[in-house]
Amino acid sequence: MRMQSCDVVVAGAGFAGLSAAETLIKAGRHVIVLEARDRVGGCSEAMLNGLGEKIDTGGQFVCDEMPLILDLIRRQNRRLITPAERGLPRALPAASVPEQAHPHPEAEAFARANEIYYDELRHVELTPDMADITVAGWIAQRTPDPAIRTAFVSIAECANCIAAARQPLWTLIAMHRNGPREVSEMQHFVEGTMHAVAATLADGLEGHIRLSQKLSAIEQSDGGIVIQTATGRIAARQMVLAISPIHWPEIGFDPPLPAATAKAGSAFSRGDVVKFLIRYERAFWNQRGWSGMCQWSEPSGIWFGDASHDPARPMLVGFMGGPSAAAFRARTEAGRRSLVLEELARAFGPEALAPLDYLERDWGSDALGLGGYSAVVTDPAARDAVAILQQGSGRISFAGTDLADAFSGYIEGAIWSGRFAAAQVLARLEGRTVSGSE
Ligand SMILES: Cc1cc2nc3c(=O)[nH]c(=O)nc-3n(C[C@H](O)[C@H](O)[C@H](O)COP(=O)(O)OP(=O)(O)OC[C@H]3O[C@@H](n4cnc5c(N)ncnc54)[C@H](O)[C@@H]3O)c2cc1C
Incomplete structure (x- = not known):
């Protein structure tokens, strides 16, 4: 099978991965997004209830203090409902x-x-x-x-x-x-569903997203990065790993992540x-x-x-x-x-x-989810875990709501983190450095 190639692989199509991909594609980069589920949105999900009404079974609510998700909702011309x-x-x-x-x-x-x-x-x-x-x-x-x-x-x-x-x-x-x-x-929720916001964001990335593609291994070398899924390999220059650290034990890293990065990742536990x-x-x-x-x-x-x-x-x-x-x-x-x-x-x-x-x-028994609203640091000594993971590792930048500076555990935090990781990747591609305020 021929190996595909791109500038950046984004793994995970929750709000963090989708936001990272949007930023990278807008910057003119060739991006492939890999998602293990057969849908986008991650912890944002909608289902039909027994009355045929589509409802948010995952992330749903927003408030006036969340500028990134509110801007996205506004750009999609969606109305907010205030209970x-x-x-x-x-x-x-x-x-x-x-x-x-x-x-x-x-x-x-x-x-x-x-x-x-x-x-x-x-x-x-x-x-x-x-x-x-x-x-x-x-x-x-x-x-x-x-x-x-x-x-x-x-x-x-x-x-x-x-x-x-x-x-x-x-x-x-x-x-x-x-x-x-x-x-x-929980001030407002979106008319239609929050999941529709994620789906519309993904529609804008059409052609870049590969569903039902579970990432299983990552090889980094001086020449680039190779990502392995059940159906093939993809070569890239950089990567955004928008999958929570609680799932990293299922991924083979070659070479292994540096000890400090692996330790920071292992400080997180699933919620329920x-x-x-x-x-x-x-x-x-x-x-x-x-x-x-x-x-x-x-x-x-x-x-x-x-x-x-x-x-x-x-x-x-x-x-x-x-x-x-x-x-x-x-x-x-x-x-x-x-x-x-x-x-x-x-x-x-x-x-x-x-x-x-x-x-x-x-959600506690959802193998691909976070258990709760996000993974939680349960190692009391791991005060610097988020800061360490925000630095990334080699050609990989990490993203996810659990790594956000603000609104960690919310969709807002996932968007922030995805954009932050994308800015880091762009800086590496362009030979620049990036600060937290960018
Ligand atoms: C019940 C519930 C209610 C919530 N309510 C709210 C709310 O009202 N408001 C709010 O702001 N937030 C809410 N949240 C939290 C919010 O939904 C999440 O924090 C946010 O959506 C997480 O986004 P993420 O991209 O960081 O992670 P995720 O959404 O978990 O995305 C990660 C993606 O990676 C995929 N993945 C995992 N492993 C692999 C692999 N090996 N290969 C490829 N893909 C993989 C997963 O399938 C998933 O799609 C709620 C969460 C839950 C569970």
């Missing part, structure tokens, strides 16, 4: 615990835990004695109140998709400092999240005075909110992140569905038990 907040949020204790047995109402515990999580954490100064402290360890020191601690762990596990007892505190502080400040990250999209005939939660937003202390890591496309299509969207997702996966299909609907009935009333459509998407 209306009608009514009050809810917070629930474990079903097994009578509400009156709590020292104070669960809503109060969640209100305090939300303040600590969203306002206080970003201002926490890390002292040397806190180097190894985990999110769970920190909140245990921060407050003696068990209800606030449990609520805080639940919020953290939903937002980060990893056990609070495994997540180094510094990773959470960094995320807060580089994430949304004034508004919720299940997303729920549940359609109802009526927004019964509003009629009872609830907004549709609810947080639970047990099972930990669950959050639901209203993501109705319009009043005619009432929908609750939910996430279960961290260890609860693994326990949930072990249940039968019927057991999973009844757990979720019974919890929603506890929150908003018995109408929750009879949805028009129930859809769950398990």
Whole structure:
């Protein structure tokens, strides 16, 4: 078989890889994008529910503080939908615990835990004695109140998709400092779907994208780089590896990555999240005075909110992140569905038990995904892992939301990272250097 050749191979057609490819193609480079799935978008994905409605089963929401994805949405002439907040949020204790047995109402515990999580954490100064402290360890020191601690762990596990007892505190502080400040990250969603934004971006790269092509090996030499897939080899001058470090053990690197780069890559762990999209005939939660937003202390890591496309299509969207997702996966299909609907009935009333459509998407067991919203650094000593990987290795630049300076864990971060990696590659092709602010 004849070896194909190009200037740059981009591996991974999530938002990071697509953004890198767009930048490189605009600069006049010959690019081939390799994607293991039979579709583009990565963690941005859309499916038809049982009512024939196309809905985002992966990345969906944006906020006013995300300029890159907002610009892309605007360029594609797509409209944003801002879910209306009608009514009050809810917070629930474990079903097994009578509400009156709590020292104070669960809503109060969640209100305090939300303040600590969203306002206080970003201002926490890390002292040397806190180097190894985990999110769970920190909140245990921060407050003696068990209800606030449990609520805080639940919020953290939903937002980060990893056990609070495994997540180094510094990773959470960094995320807060580089994430949304004034508004919720779930401020708007895109009419149509977010996946359509990725698909339209890919349409502009037509002819460059090869689907169902899983990268298996990378050989670097003085003369260039050769990429191996199941169906052939491609020679290139440079490469953007827009595949999370959690997948690198499946790729053969020849020569092996330098020790510091490999160590930085191995500091990342998979997250674990299940997303729920549940359609109802009526927004019964509003009629009872609830907004549709609810947080639970047990099972930990669950959050639901209203993501109705319009009043005619009432929908609750939910996430279960961290260890609860693994326990949930072990249940039968019927057991999973009844757990979720019974919890929603506890929150908003018995109408929750009879949805028009129930859809769950398990990302934790998706072999090509990130498990959660991104991979998370779980090695407390790996404070420089992102900075090391942003430097690339030889002819390879790395990209992905987990390597972003800002909005890591979001589509915004993936776009930033893809463009940053592309700028590095262009600089190498042109014999220049590139700085983080470019
Ligand atoms: C349930 C869920 C909800 C989310 N909600 C939001 C949200 O509302 N707003 C938001 O901003 N973000 C959200 N996110 C996060 C966001 O979707 C991701 O952070 C972002 O899309 C990641 O993009 P990426 O390009 O870095 O990685 P990915 O999307 O993971 O792309 C990497 C690509 O590489 C491919 N690949 C892997 N291995 C190989 C291989 N060996 N060869 C070739 N290809 C390979 C994968 O198939 C994938 O397509 C959500 C994520 C999930 C899972």
